Structure formats: structure tokens, C-alpha cells
Amino acid sequence: MLIADPHDPRLDDIRDLNKSDKSGEGLVIAEGHLVVSRLVSSRFPVRCIVGFANALKHYVETYGEPGCPMYEVDRATLAEVVGFDMHRGLVAAADRVAPLEVSEAISDAKTVVVLEGVGDHENIGSLFRNAAGMDVDAVLLGAGAADPLYRRSVRVSMGHVLRLPFARFDGGFTTWQRNLDLLADAGFHLVSLTPDNEAVHLAEALAGHDKVALMVGAEGPGLTEHAMRATHVRARIPMAEGTDSFNVATAAAIAFYERQRSLYQG
Template identity: 90%
Template sequence: MMIADPHDPRLDDVRDLNKSDKSGEGLVIAEGHLVVSRLVASRFPVRCIVGFASKLEHYVDIYGDPGCPMYEVSRETLAEVAGFDMHRGLVAAADRSTPLEVAEVIQDAQTVVVLEGVGDHENIGSLFRNAAGMDVDAVLLGAGAADPLYRRSVRVSMGHALRLPFARFDGGFTTWQRSLALLADAGFHLVSLTPDEDAVHLADALEGHAKIALMVGAEGPGLTEHAMRATHVRAQIPMAPGTDSLNVATAAAIAFYERQRSFR
């Protein structure tokens, strides 16, 4: 259905994307063919897909009927509605679903990652993308972890934040760690990543364990002492002289790879 009027209320779900995040309205936003397709295939009910005629036709040719309203707009109309020139030419909005519980996402998991204080949305997106590519079964969010469904997180994750199960622990910075007992009780070996030279080598920390929970902290401060005390072992990634740390998503990716290697 063609919409020429940028003020048409049917376009409200994708309005002013450059000024505010739609998560505050209970929405999830996906941009581009691949991410939109992952939104449609996810547990989040899609409200509409908006795009250029060629992009909508291409989407249907590749993925079929999405089962939701599809609105055709010009590039100029979409730019006015979204607040910037959306060159990808395709955007979708969905409702949020009921949040998953920790017990639910770890039920059949063998490898999970736990995030504490990771507040940067691009890091969150990168972590989800890395986790999805390296056989991590779920992401668990401790205190201070940003929203994986924030528009930038979804975009950077290439839509994997919509596919990979995640759940949030209850509690603040000094209390959420108590819930890590749920993982220990479920048989997970809890490993906290730290640049501390006294920590064991990452490979040694992972060896021989069927179920692993890898925990990473924010850029700079890293994991709190409260969090590390709640794990079984503290592990380090050996670094070259003169360096002491990596970007959190990069460090996590190395840990995910080492887990893959040791688990096979």
C-alpha cells in the first residue's frame, strides 16, 4: 500500500527514529533486509514494514509474505518520517514480547555469557553478534547492562539480538550477583574474565567443563569484586607486553572461541 503523506498515522511506528528510541514505546525497530527478516522470524510480533517499492518487492521475493502490513513510501517520505535519509530503504517495527526468565533461557544451554555494567549499545550489539556466531546459547544481563532491543544494539548485532535468547537478573550492583547461584545450581562452571595477572589462563579455566558461564564487565572498570567472588574461577586472556585489556566484545569473542575449541 502506497503512502505519500509523511504525516500519515500508519507511519508513526517508524517516526523520529533519529531523535528517540522506540523501546520507550514498547517497540523493536529493525533496519535493512537481513535484520527485518530476523525480526519477522523472531518472537516479537511485527506491526508493519515500511520501505521503498523496490526494497519491499525484493524482500517478498527472498523471504515471502511477512504476514503484516507493508507500506510503500518514497525515499523523501521515509527520510521525513524517520528523521534521516534511510538509505537501506526498509524498516520494520514490532511489539516487545514478555521478557524471558533466566531459568527458561538456561534450561537447555551449555554455554552462556553474563554481562555486568556493559552499558554501551554498540558493545551490546557486537556481543550478541559474536555470541550467535560462536555457539553461545544465551545472554544473561546483570546490573548496568544496556537494553539489547535498543535500535542501535539491534542494528550492530545484525539482528542476532532478536534471535539469541536473553534474560535479565534482578537486583542492583551489589545484589544481582546472588542470582548467579541459579547457574551454579544448574551445573554451570562460572568464569569471570579479568586482566589480573594472577588469574588463571582462560584455556585452563574452561578445560573439562560441560557447562560454562562466561562473565564480562564494562569497558574500563571491568567486573565488580562482588561479581567475581560469585564465580568459580577468574581467568585472563594473555596479553602482549605493554597492553592490559581488550574491547569487551573482542575479549568475549576470544573467550567464545576458546570455549568452542575446548568443547569440541
């Protein structure tokens, strides 16, 4: 259905994306063919897909009918509505749903990652993309972790935040760690990542464990002492002399790979 008026209320779900990620309106926004397709196949009910004529045609030919309204707009109209030139030419909005409980997210999991204080949305998106690519079953969010459904996180993750189960622990910065007992009681071996030279080698920390929870902290400060005390072991990634740390998404990716390697070797 063609919409030529940028003020048409049917476009309100994607309006002013340059000013808001729409989380305050209870929405999830996806951009581009691949991410939109992952939104459509996710647990989030899609309200509409908006795009250029050729983008909508390509979407249907590639992924099939989405089962929601599809609105055609030209480039100028879309730019006026969202607030910038959206060259991808395809955007979708969906309703948020009730968040998963931690017990639901880990019910069939063997490998999970726990995030404390990771507040950068691009890091969150990168972590989810890395986790999805390396057999991590769920992402658990501690205090200070940013919203995975923020528009930038969805985009950077290539839509994997829409596919990978995630849940948030209750509690503040000095209390959320008590909930890690849920993982220990479920049989997870809890490993906190730290650059401390006194920590054990990551490969040693992971060897021989059927279920593992890898915990990473924010850029700079890393994990709190409260969090590390709640884990079974502190592990380090060996680094070349003169370096002190990795980007959190990079460190997590290395840990995910080492976890994969330990499983295949075991």
C-alpha cells in the same frame, strides 16, 4: 500499499527515529533486509514493514510474504518520517513481548555469557553477534547492562538480539550477583574474565567443563569484586607486553572461541 503523506498515522511506529529508539513505546525497530527478516521470524509480533518499492519487492522475493502490513514510501517521505536519510530503504516495527526468565533462557544451554555494567549499545550488539556466531546459547544481563533491544544494538548485532535468548537478573549493583547461584545450581562452571596476571589462563579455566558461564564487565572498570567472588574461577586472556585490556566485545569473542575449542578438543 503506497503512502505519500509523511503525516499518515500508519507511519507513526517509525516516526522520529532520530530522536527515539521507540523502546519507550514498547516497540522494537529493525533496519535493512536481513535484520527485518530476523525480526519477522522472531518471537516479536511485527506491526508493519515500511520501505521503498524496490526494497519491498526484493524482500518478498527473498524471504516471502511477512504476514503483516507493508507500506510503500519514497525516499523523501521516509526521510521526513524517520528524521534522517535511511538509505537501506527498509524498516520494520514490532511489539515487545514479556522478557524471558533466567531459568527459561538457560533451560537447554551449555554455554552462556553474563554481562555486568556493559552499558554501550554498540558493545551489546557486537557481543550478541559474536555470541550467535560461536555457539553461545544465551546472554544474561546483570546490573548496568544496556537494553539489547535498543535500535542501535539491534542494528549492530545484525538482528541476532532477536534470535538469541536473553534474560535479566534482578537486583542492583551489589546484589544482582546473588542470582548467579541459579547458574551454579544448574551445573554451570562460572568463569569471570579479568586482566589480572594472578588469574588462571582462560584455556585452563574452561578445560573439562560441560556447562560454562563466561562473565564479562564494562569497558574500563571491568567486573566488580562482588561479581568475581560469585564465580568459581577468575581467568585471563594472555596479552602482549605493553597492553592491558581488550574491548569487551573482543574479549568476549576470544573467550567464546576458546570455549568452542575446548569442546571440540574434549
